[in-house]
Amino acid sequence: MLEWISDHAVDTIDRLGYVGVALLVALENLFPPIPSEVVLPFAGFVSRDGEATLAVMIAAATLGSLVGAWALYGVAAWIGPDRLERALVRYGRWLRLTPGDITRAERWFDQRATLAVTLGRCVPLIRSLISVPAGFRRMPFVRFTACTLVGSAIWNTTMIGAGYVLRSRWQQVEPVLAVVQYVAMAAIVVLALRFVHRRRRLSDRAPITAEQPR
DSSP: HHHHHHHHHHHHHHTTTTTHHHHHHHHHHTTTSSSSHHHHHHHHHHHHHSSSSSHHHHHHHHHHHHHHHHHHHHHHHHHHHHHHHHHHHHHHHGTOOOOOHHHHHHHHHHHHHHHHHHTTTTTTTTHTTTTHHHHHTOOOOOHHHHHHHHHHHHHHHHHHHHHHHHHGGGGHHHHHHHHHHHHHHHHHHHHHHHHHHHHHHHHHHHHHHSOOOO
């Protein structure tokens, strides 16, 4: 299926040029199986081949990133913290999570929102997901937009630039980025498991602590 998506992504850029790149990058934020490691390097190859301008191709990709990020931000803002807390009360017990955990996570994000969104846009997998907590916390829209633009411009310039330099060997970018994605995914899983394990340990200790004599 991924090969089919990649083939159609390449065909879309070949046919629609700037518009195709912007559309695919916007959809990638909402539908991660669309591979940016294929879309962006091929866009660079098309630019080097003389069928497009490199700067405009980067601008089109960054505009697509912004539109996709706005969409996820809007959905998360619509869901809002109240609905999230109700879902946590209902299902959080399975992971030993409490509303207090969400409060601490929200406080952490609020303190680092600018850095988190800017750098998050440069990390595979997190690139799309970082718009979700920003929407939940209703991060100031102008600041969210500015951070998304900066981070997306860095990522898109790097990936499209790699395709531009490699020319017909643009597909060599994909295996390198795949390794980065696996590392990022493994780090996320480890952090999540560590967090859940810690919460369970604290929860198991609570009754014992309560029974200790004063």
